[in-house]
Amino acid sequence: MSLNRGVAALGAVAVVGAATLGITLPIAAHYAPSVARVSVVAGSHWTQIAPLDNCYKGGNALSVADQTKCGAAIKAALSDPKKIPTAIVPGLNGNFGINVDQPVTKNGWVARTAGGVLVQHQTNAYAGQLPIAQVLTTQDPQTGQTTTSDSGPMLIQETDKDGKTIYGEWLLQLKVAS
Incomplete structure (x- = not known):
């Protein structure tokens, strides 16, 4: 039972982290200066x-x-x-x-x-x-x-x-x- 709670908690952290990253990257890309290479x-x-x-x-x-x-x-x-x-x-x-x-x-x-x-x-x-x-x-x-x-x-x-x-x-x- 405690193993399932640990896995669930770890899964929740991963979901929150992915959601935060998914929102932050487009915003940062939108405001970052574009430099052609x-x-x-x-x-x-x-x-x-x-x-x-x-x-x-x-x-x-x-x-x-x-x-x-x-x-x-x-x-x-x-x-x-x-x-x-x-x-x-x-x-x-x-x-x-x-x-x-x-x-x-x-x-x-x-x-x-x-x-x-x-x-x-x-x-x-x-x-x-x-x-x-x-x-x-x-x-x-x-x-x-x-x-x-x-x-x-x-x-x-x-x-x-x-x-x-x-x-x-x-x-x-x-x-x-x-």
Whole structure:
């Protein structure tokens, strides 16, 4: 008889806890700021990246002042690669994919590397089978000589088709697994 009371009490605690959690999570999700993320998938590696500080305003267009602050954050991160979120890729000769959160697809997005545009403006959430070597290989404009590195930066911008309005920027680097 006492065992049944203990089980009943434990069941009641579980029901109250689940009900409380069921009510609290939607409320918290409703009031939490929405931050769109970018994911990079390569082989068995998956990395999710948040925008740098001052580089995303919940899907609203970045003002000129916001873009200046975001540009400063990107420049600071590029000067210290340890500050850049890193997506591990299995090797130079492989491919990777970029997936953006659904809100980013409303305006569209592009992906840029030191060598130029990697992904043209699109409104799809996923762009795949992108060559890793295209991000990690640069060409000197003066000499034409190409250099391959084991890591390289990439910038993803949520922007309108003409590129005049920027809604968000995500900086990351691809790095070959060691």
